[in-house]
Amino acid sequence: MxxxxxxxxxxxxxxxxxxxxxxxxxxxxxxxxxxxxxxxxxxxxxxxxxxxxxxxxxxxxxxxxxxRGDTFSPGLEAGLSSAWQQNLTSSNxxxxxxxxxxxxxxxxxxxxxxxxxxxxxxxxxxxxxxxxxxxxxxxxxxxxxxxxxxxxxxxxxxxxxxxxxxxxxxxxxxxxxxxxxxxxxxxxESGFVNKSRASKPAAYALKTDALLWKAKVLAGGDAALNEAVITADQAMAGVSLEPGFPNIFSTKNGQEVIFSLYFKRDDMFDQNGKKIDKSDQYGSTLKPRDIFVSNATNVNDIAFSRGGARSAYSPSQKFRDLFVNADVRKAASYIIATAANGSTIGIFDNKFRGTIYQDDDRYWENDIIVYRLAEIILFKAEALAALNRVPEAITELNKVRNRAKIGNYPGVETKLAVETEILDERFRELYLELKRWPDLIRFHKAGTINIYNEVPNLGAKGNMPLFxxxxxxxxxxxxxxxxxxxx
CATH class of the missing domain: 1.25.40.890 (Serine Threonine Protein Phosphatase 5, Tetratricopeptide repeat)
Incomplete structure (x- = not known):
């Protein structure tokens, strides 16, 4: 050491x-x-x-x-950013x-x-x-x-x-x-040396992501989309879907992860090499402090801490409404703290639960997962749908849906309908994984949605720039x- x-x-x-x-x-x-x-x-x-x-x-x-997206509503504590408020100027x-x-x-x-x-x-x-x-x-x-x-x-x-x-x-x-x-x-090497460091599969994942942006936002056309289909397949080498959705976040660099950024309490140092006592992953901004949920009937199921947690945001109603009860991601994504009289104390993220240290407190040390297999599958589905290869896109979409226990896509097989479902599926699957705002921009630029109708604060500002x-x-x-x- x-x-x-x-x-x-x-x-x-x-x-x-x-x-x-x-x-x-x-x-x-x-x-x-x-x-x-x-x-x-x-x-x-x-x-x-x-x-x-x-x-x-x-x-x-x-x-x-x-x-800047539609993921968050105000939480229990102040701290809403200028980006969430769409209150951006050259001064701030x-x-x-x-x-x-x-x-x-x-x-x-x-x-x-x-x-x-x-x-x-x-x-x-x-x-x-x-x-x-x-x-x-x-x-x-x-x-x-x-x-x-x-x-x-x-x-x-x-x-x-x-x-x-x-x-x-x-x-x-x-x-x-x-x-x-x-x-x-x-x-x-074609595979991984350490999933917390870049690799060839991670590079293919980044390339797929970039190609979709090039195709949809920068008018890259079908050539970029066709290449994204190929690079998505290359990014999938050596990984497989976790059978259980919560395992993705409770296990360090499991079988689904392609590239992550490592967090661990005993592996955090400042610029002088001194150990940092508290350095939390961003998910802590949607977690409650103990004083807010101590009287909740389900307090033992809630990820809280004495320090570090700050419930500035809550998962939005729009996000929560996307789930059906059978979806295994629902309980793994958010939790409602309930009072004895049945009222709601607060709604909190349940994806990044951190780790309890019995001699101290809960530390928010979940890895930042940059790329994982489910996202790459949905990238491939997105590229195929944009190319109007709708049945192939549905095949990819169903791989993620079936892991979530919600069955095959039941809707109409039109390009617009399937693209809309892919966007919704990315919301359910990749909630709080730093994906939503770029997703909204891509699908807006491609004509699938109107982003100003999707994000309340953005729409209220009129023609607010997206950058x-x-x-x-x-x-x-x-x-x-x-x-x-x-x-």
Whole structure:
């Protein structure tokens, strides 16, 4: 453990003496730091470990990919975000600095990993593949959040740099696919070394996700959809559906998981290598503190804690209405705390239940599952339906429905009806897994739904832009930047 902490501390030193560029209001890495650090393969692989910590911190939020959708209603405690309220301006805009820091770290690994000698060529290729995967994933996160974004492909090691403008979304998508294709070509094994690290199946999953966005949001057409069908099959290699739905979240990296970001109480450190006593997965924002549910008749069934939990949100009525009683995902997704008189105390997430430590409290340490098999099956169904290959889409859809014990799709076999059902099935299956807002945008752009009719706060704002604004301070730092259209 001491060696591990020292490694994390060294990584932290490099992280905090390096960043991306003036455009992001951070410091460039010095040449002294670069020359003294990047010497051996252990420098590369150790730095990658730090990148995964940074990646986990960057995506451990519902703000970008859930809050703006229709997943949440107000919970018991205040804390509704500006994204949920659709109250977004250049004054309160979220900042992309953290994501560009992550990209900068990937750029460093790609630059120095290519020139450092490794004793084993497979280890070098795997490290580079992971860096390209994480860079692609981060740009995809940026693309879905802000639309046009700057593309930075070199580490910033001098302050004598040009300040990039926002690149068009199609160009950003090209870069994402270039990175993910390079990752696929570099991974030395076809399967997994560790599901908490990127792999070739994870790269195929990301590529499928990106291709569907390209097809539906960026007018990529049937070519992107046909390729998504192929890459979905490639992403499914080596995984199988869990027989029991709750097992997906109670088991670390089970048979269904393709890629996850690891959480564990005894594996959480700050930038100085000091153990963090409390660092919770984002699901804690839909959990109650003990004081709210202590008198509930079903208190023993509710995941609560003394600290960390904050029931800012509740699963929305719209989401809950999608379930039939036979659906095994219903009880595994939300729970209603009931008072002795039969009234409702609160409604809480039941998917990410954390772990009770008898000597302490409940810790919200469920992994962030980035990709799992059920989603890839639904991706394939979505691509097939968009291609008007409706019977094939229904075959894929039924695989997920039957695991949920709700039987085969009973509706009419039209393209619109099946696409609508796939969207609803993704809501039931992937609730709170950071999927809903991108799903709504894809199906809106494809004409299946009108997103302004689906999200109450969005519809109430009129023609609210679907991408985030950037802070005015970013434009002040870099006059080559323009504000997101509509703000």
């Amino acid at each position: 001491n060696t591990y902490i020292k490694t994390i501390s060294l990584i932290a030193i490099v992280f905090f003496t390096s960043s991306c560029s003036k455009i992001l209001d951070v410091k460039p890495v010095s040449s002294i730091t670069s020359e003294s650090y990047w010497n051996t393969e252990n420098d590369v692989t150790g730095y990658l470990t730090g990148i995964y910590y940074d990646m986990r911190a960057s995506v451990n939020t519902t703000f970008y990919l859930e809050d 805009a979220p900042n992309w600095i953290g994501y560009y820091n992550l990209i900068h770290h990937c750029n460093l690994v790609i630059k120095y990993g290519n020139i450092i000698s490794f004793t084993n060529g497979n280890n070098k290729n795997r490290a580079l593949a992971e860096a390209h995967f994480i860079r692609a994933f981060t740009y995809f996160w940026l693309l879905r959040s802000w639309g046009d974004v700057p593309i930075v492909l070199e580490p910033t090691e001098s302050d004598q740099i040009s300040l990039p403008a926002r690149a068009p979304q199609t160009q950003v998508m090209d870069q994402i696919l270039n990175d993910v294709n390079l990752a696929i070509s570099l991974f030395p 985030f604004p950037i802070p005015r301070t970013q434009i002040d730092l870099n006059p080559n930047l323009t504000q997101t259209l509509g703000y």
